[in-house]
Amino acid sequence: MSAPENDRIARLSAAAQRIRGYALHMGEVQGQGYIGQALGVADILAVAYGDQLRFRPEDPQWEDRDRFLLSIGHYAIALYAALAEAGTIPLEELDSYGSDESRLPMSAMASYTPGVEISGGSLGHGLTVATGMALGLRHLGNPARVFNLLSDGELDEGSTWEAAMACAHHGLDNITAIVDVNALQADGPTAGVLRTEPVLDKWQAFGWHALRVDGNDIAALVSAFDEIADHQGAPSVLICDTRIGCGVPLLMEREKAHFMRVEEHEWQIARTQLEEGSPR
Amino acid sequence: MTTTHHTTHQATSQASTAPTHARPAKLKTSAMIASFADPGQKTTPAPFGHALNQLAEQRPEIVGLSADLAKYTDMHIFRDKHPERFFQMGMSEQSLLGTAAGLAEVGLVPFASTYSVFATRRAYDFLCLDIAEPGLNVNVVGALPGLTTGYGPSHQATEDIAILRGCPGLTIVDPCDAVDIEQAVPALAAYDGPTYLRLLRGAVPRVLDEYDYTFQLGKAAELRTGRDVVLISTGLMTMRALQAAERLEADHVDVAVLHVPTIKPLDTEAVLAVARTDRLVLTCENHTVVGGLAESVASTLAFAGVGNRIVPVALPDEFLAAGALPTLHDRYGLSTDSIVSRVRAELQASGRTGGDAGEPPSL
Ligand SMILES: Cc1ncc(C[n+]2csc(CCOP(=O)(O)OP(=O)(O)O)c2C)c(N)n1
Numbered sequence: 001m002s003a004p005e006n007d008r009i010a011r012l013s014a015a016a017q018r019i020r021g022y023a024l025h026m027g028e029v030q031g032q033g034y035i036g037q038a039l040g041v042a043d044i045l046a047v048a049y050g051d052q053l054r055f056r057p058e059d060p061q062w063e064d065r066d067r068f069l070l071s072i073g074h075y076a077i078a079l080y081a082a083l084a085e086a087g088t089i090p091l092e093e094l095d096s097y098g099s100d101e102s103r104l105p106m107s108a109m110a111s112y113t114p115g116v117e118i119s120g121g122s123l124g125h126g127l128t129v130a131t132g133m134a135l136g137l138r139h140l141g142n143p144a145r146v147f148n149l150l151s152d153g154e155l156d157e158g159s160t161w162e163a164a165m166a167c168a169h170h171g172l173d174n175i176t177a178i179v180d181v182n183a184l185q186a187d188g189p190t191a192g193v194l195r196t197e198p199v200l201d202k203w204q205a206f207g208w209h210a211l212r213v214d215g216n217d218i219a220a221l222v223s224a225f226d227e228i229a230d231h232q233g234a235p236s237v238l239i240c241d242t243r244i245g246c247g248v249p250l251l252m253e254r255e256k257a258h259f260m261r262v263e264e265h266e267w268q269i270a271r272t273q274l275e276e277g278s279p280r
Numbered sequence: 281m282t283t284t285h286h287t288t289h290q291a292t293s294q295a296s297t298a299p300t301h302a303r304p305a306k307l308k309t310s311a312m313i314a315s316f317a318d319p320g321q322k323t324t325p326a327p328f329g330h331a332l333n334q335l336a337e338q339r340p341e342i343v344g345l346s347a348d349l350a351k352y353t354d355m356h357i358f359r360d361k362h363p364e365r366f367f368q369m370g371m372s373e374q375s376l377l378g379t380a381a382g383l384a385e386v387g388l389v390p391f392a393s394t395y396s397v398f399a400t401r402r403a404y405d406f407l408c409l410d411i412a413e414p415g416l417n418v419n420v421v422g423a424l425p426g427l428t429t430g431y432g433p434s435h436q437a438t439e440d441i442a443i444l445r446g447c448p449g450l451t452i453v454d455p456c457d458a459v460d461i462e463q464a465v466p467a468l469a470a471y472d473g474p475t476y477l478r479l480l481r482g483a484v485p486r487v488l489d490e491y492d493y494t495f496q497l498g499k500a501a502e503l504r505t506g507r508d509v510v511l512i513s514t515g516l517m518t519m520r521a522l523q524a525a526e527r528l529e530a531d532h533v534d535v536a537v538l539h540v541p542t543i544k545p546l547d548t549e550a551v552l553a554v555a556r557t558d559r560l561v562l563t564c565e566n567h568t569v570v571g572g573l574a575e576s577v578a579s580t581l582a583f584a585g586v587g588n589r590i591v592p593v594a595l596p597d598e599f600l601a602a603g604a605l606p607t608l609h610d611r612y613g614l615s616t617d618s619i620v621s622r623v624r625a626e627l628q629a630s631g632r633t634g635g636d637a638g639e640p641p642s643l
Pocket residue numbers: 037072074121122123124151152153154182184185186257258347348349371398402
């Protein structure tokens with residue numbers, strides 16, 4: 001790898017670690033939550049916000065911004081961490097995560113959370129709204145791109161596939177779906193709840209330019225995103241296999257749970273493990 | 281397509297120190313695991329799941345299904361006991377209700393669970409046309425009805441009754457507590473038609489066993505009589521209404537409570553019997569003021585030519601905030617305190633007083 005490329009990876013890896021740190025901090029504020037998902041998706045968000053998206057952190061309403069739609073409202077903890085890293089949300093505000101009167105509720109809201117494009121919480125909406133934004137931007141001659149982060153659980157919803165078909169039909173190459181395949185959903189492992197594999201084949205069959213990478217490998221994410229940015233004529237999807245709790249062995253090794261319990265004394269251990277840069 | 285996407289923004293680099301960790305204890309969003317039970321209150325774990333198991337022993341045609349929310353709707357109790365009679369549909373609520381209809385079409389009696397918001401907002405077309413129109417014995421079970429989570433508008437089913445009341449032939453039940461749920465489950469299965477149960481899940485308060493009460497589908501029950509005020513209440517608000525009545529009794533205000541667990545069909549006879557009165561009448565519901573109990577009672581009175589004013593205790597016609605459940609119940613007027621002060625204010629404003637006129641209100 002070239003020296004500038006190495007720098008790029010190193011810079012994004014450092015950002016991903018900070019995003020994990022902020023997420024742990026918010027998890028501790030609430031004493032519970034979707035921390036496993038946040039740690040798993042941190043690398044994707046670091047690359048998206050630190051490398052791929054055109055946006056102005058101080059002006060979240062800028063007309064020409066690339067739109068990043070979080071389908072999965074419960075991943076808000078991860079998005080807030082990424083928006084704090086990006087400079088859209090002040091770091092101190094993370095203290096208020098999930099508290100009364102906060103702009104950072106456990107599920108992000110388009111009406112009052114800075115940098116948030118859609119109101120989250122009900123799954124399987126994101127790609128439909130992304131479709132409209134992509135159609136509309138193209139219609140208006142605005143070159144901004146639309147990204148939608150969705151979860152493997154959202155592949156259960158018919159609406160996701162309705163939108164997928166529409167994106168391909170309309171040739172929306174300004175849209176990029178990112179699917180976080182952490183192999184888990186609310187009632188347990190995805191394979192046992194509702195089989196979604198083969199995920200890559202499904203998207204391809206729906207007419208998408210589809211890639212699959214290790215979603216915790218920054219270099220792989222960067223080159224996949226670069227490839228997608230150049231792809232024309234069809235919508236693209238980046239399927240990311242991620243590890244729940246990535247970067248914090250304590251949470252990686254624990255029984256996988258959609259809503260992870262973390263004891264009070266464990267937060268410090270988690271922080272230490274993250275700072276030590278424990279193997280992932 | 282633009283290729284300029286690397287140029288405008290580079291992530292601002294920031295010190296890696298997380299924000300300070302010293303902070304005062306804050307009320308937390310009780311989120312998905314919220315309980316509305318008062319501290320120290322008698323509760324029963326997962327009454328729905330256990331009642332369904334018991335029923336399943338007697339009725340082999342009972343089946344259960346969920347849309348990736350078995351664990352969060354107490355359906356896991358049934359799933360674990362009767363794995364061969366439980367069908368996991370994944371997170372696909374339309375498919376859940378369509379499948380439930382199919383199961384009923386071939387002679388089974390399904391209980392299909394998800395959150396209330398998804399059963400109503402997401403899958404209503406399937407509920408309406410596939411379940412209600414053919415009049416199937418499908419029992420739709422919606423958890424987190426009204427304001428029973430602090431997670432925000434996506435999960436707060438503030439208008440589920442309003443959506444469903446217009447559905448012909450659908451029976452809607454809003455239970456108060458574990459007793460109601462335990463007795464409602466077999467009644468819903470026994471009734472040969474479509475139903476919607478507003479599920480209370482987890483550690484559910486147990487209050488109605490202190491009263492001479494049994495759940496009867498379609499029937500309201502007067503849990504206490506009273507000369508000054510009538511509270512017509514449904515769902516968990518009956519628990520609050522009973523608490524408010526006790527508090528007001530200490531101020532010598534005599535409060536009757538009519539519990540209306542079946543919202544539709546409404547027991548209009550019982551409603552008219554208590555509301556045709558010169559007492560102060562309030563309705564209490566865990567639902568928006570639009571299209572729920574208050575308007576059901578109001579239309580019942582108006583249609584019968586009764587011109588009495590009623591005072592609604594209900595959620596405002598707004599998207600609600602996220603936050604801790606007790607904070608939200610206070611803010612939006614569902615707490616026992618709110619009922620008590622509403623009653624006092626209304627008594628004062630209307631020049632009515634309780635039995636002991638002039639007694640200063642003590643809060
Ligand atoms: C439409 C809808 N149905 C159900 C839910 C409840 N729910 C919240 S998260 C979740 C699991 C979805 O799978 P995924 O996002 O892959 O879960 P995770 O990886 O975070 O465990 C479910 C069923 C919801 N939020 N929205």
